[in-house]
Amino acid sequence: MDSGADSQGKPRLAVIGTGIAGLSAAYLLKDDHQVTVFESQARAGMGAHSVDYASKGITSRIDIPLRIFCHGYYDNLLALYDHIGVEILTSDHSGIFSDETGRVLLHYGNFRLGSVHLSHLKGNSWLNPAAWTIGLQSRRFFARAKRDVSRSGLAELSFGEYLQQSGAGREFVATVLLPMMSVTCTCSYQAVRDYPADLMLEYLTCGVHELGIMTAAKGVDDIVPRMLVDVELQTNSPIALVEPDGEQLRVVTKAGSTRHFDQVVIAAQAHQAAAMLAGFEERRVLLGRIPFERSSMSVHSDQEILPAPVKGLSPVNYHVPRDAERAEVSVDLTKAIARLSDQETVFQTWNPIRRIAPNRELARVEFTRPTVTRDSRKAVIALREQHCQPGNRLWLCGSYMTEKIPLLEAAVDSSVAVAGHLGAAIPWKTDTPSAV
Known part of the structure; x- marks a missing residue:
């Protein structure tokens, strides 16, 4: 098992997915973590289909x-x-x-x-x-x-x-x-x-x-590189499994590569996130209620x-x-x-x-x-409560995780919330959030 921190003492953090939620999460968390970003396609997600x-x-x-x-x-x-x-x-x-x-x-x-x-x-x-x-x-x-x-x-x-x-x-x-x-x-x-x-x-x-x-x-090709500075990007790396392993989380790609992280942010669609998880049955059930x-x-x-x-x-x-x-x-x-x-x-x-x-x-x-229904909204509230559990290491991030229509703003809102839980400074906020 690899070490839980890099040579500078930063904890290791994985971000899975490179839509605006994953990119903004990586950007906000890179100063305090050694960030590795996984993307299933050949290009970062925002520009994958350009x-x-x-x-x-x-x-x-x-x-x-x-x-x-x-x-x-x-x-x-x-x-x-x-x-x-x-x-x-x-x-x-x-x-x-x-x-x-x-x-x-x-x-x-x-x-x-x-x-x-x-x-x-x-x-x-x-x-x-x-x-x-x-x-x-x-x-x-x-x-x-x-x-x-x-x-x-x-x-x-x-x-x-x-x-x-x-x-x-x-x-x-x-x-x-x-x-x-x-x-x-x-x-x-x-x-x-x-x-x-x-x-x-x-x-x-x-x-x-x-x-x-x-x-x-200038479109997304101008946006994506600005948020990937000082992070490790792994393209063509679809994730098969995220599961607890001692004090860390084990991340396994579909190609069979295994790495361990102190924190994992899953910034994929809810049904995709559910398919990756093992050992998080309650969250899998809740994610299944997101239409x-x-x-x-x-x-x-x-x-x-x-x-x-x-x-x-x-x-x-x-x-x-x-x-x-x-x-x-x-x-x-x-x-x-x-x-x-x-x-x-x-x-x-x-x-x-x-x-x-x-x-x-x-x-x-x-x-x-x-999309959002009254029932899916209740499921999202329960998922956000999981983030507040002591010792939580798994973070769900995406436009479905907020009290808004699942648009670009909701996606960034979700990454700001995760960054706040992890004690990261939000550069455009006057008050720096504290860790929860």
């Missing part, structure tokens, strides 16, 4: 999926990016919504007035009574949501129950709200309805619609999916067939991402329903994302 796009003599990297965020909700993520020097740009994510026949139901754009983004109808939506109805229902919904967000008892309601009780307009919910939140949460409409109402309202009233969307100017859904993402240049010529359209196209379980959502990256603006039109489509021409497709990626 592809090169060449057109007009320019080659750019496209992140799959897009990473977007906003002020008002992503406090830790933005503080982390600021601390490590990531440049941030605003991004237009206004949209057009059409049905299975291609009929436009709503088309809106954004313009900026000082620091505030305002939305307005575009094209024929100005003359469409149905679009005006959706717009008015939207205003009523958000006005009520802002009043209700601090109401007691919301955690006991599902979002679907809240929509019914609050009298939210049916056209707005079916045409706009559910499609927008299904792509935000990368899940089905039913999963959106199953979310605890307070989590949904917290996000919807955070200012995302007034303050606008942002992205990292997840599978999705696919296509990067392509097929304009046949659009309801109208690309030139006059808003960047995000929502295809919302009646009776569909999810929307099909296509982002025109050349309009939404500044570094791609001089290239030929290219799209990223979540949940492709319609056929995309094979000769127009650059990449297709399958992935899973957690």
Whole structure:
């Protein structure tokens, strides 16, 4: 068995997974620990599926999926990016919504007035009574949501129950709200309805619609190396087993390599974490209560999916067939991402329903994302309580481990919490957390 500390006396710590949760955990813990990061794929996870796009003599990297965020909700993520020097740009994510026949139901754009983004109808939506109805229902919904967000008892309601009780307009919910939140949460409409109402309202009233969307100017390839300084990265190293071994934890890769660590942070999806664990039966059972859904993402240049010529359209196209379980959502990256603006039109489509021409497709990626229910929330509370047990050495980290929608911010929140338990300084916090 190898020693529990390096030559400088630092305890050994493993981070399993290189999404933003694992990367930020490694970054926050590297000063006080000898950190080894394990990644199952050939590249660090945030950039594992990025592809090169060449057109007009320019080659750019496209992140799959897009990473977007906003002020008002992503406090830790933005503080982390600021601390490590990531440049941030605003991004237009206004949209057009059409049905299975291609009929436009709503088309809106954004313009900026000082620091505030305002939305307005575009094209024929100005003359469409149905679009005006959706717009008015939207205003009523958000006005009520802002009043209700601090109401007691919301955690006991599902979002679907809240929509019914609050009298939210049916056209707005079916045409706009559910499609927008299904792509935000990368899940089905039913999963959106199953979310605890307070989590949904917290996000919807955070200012995302007034303050606008942002992205990292240079994409994830600029972010990942900044968080891997002074750590050991082991790629192509899927983990088969994490189990107690005396005063340490034994980590075994699927290739059979074995190493011992004083602390282990598992920053993988909940079902993946459960599959690694031996000797942690209670945590395995709790992890099994975290639901997840599978999705696919296509990067392509097929304009046949659009309801109208690309030139006059808003960047995000929502295809919302009646009776569909999810929307099909296509982002025109050349309009939404500044570094791609001089290239030929290219799209990223979540949940492709319609056929995309094979000769127009650059990449297709399958992935899973957690969702939240009232039951899974109870399981996460119990998992977090395990972190407070004396002598705990196993830490679960990921977007599913917080009291938020499982987005980038939740992932960083979880790594900040783990770092706090281990006594690490959070550079952007005024008060350094103490070990628990």
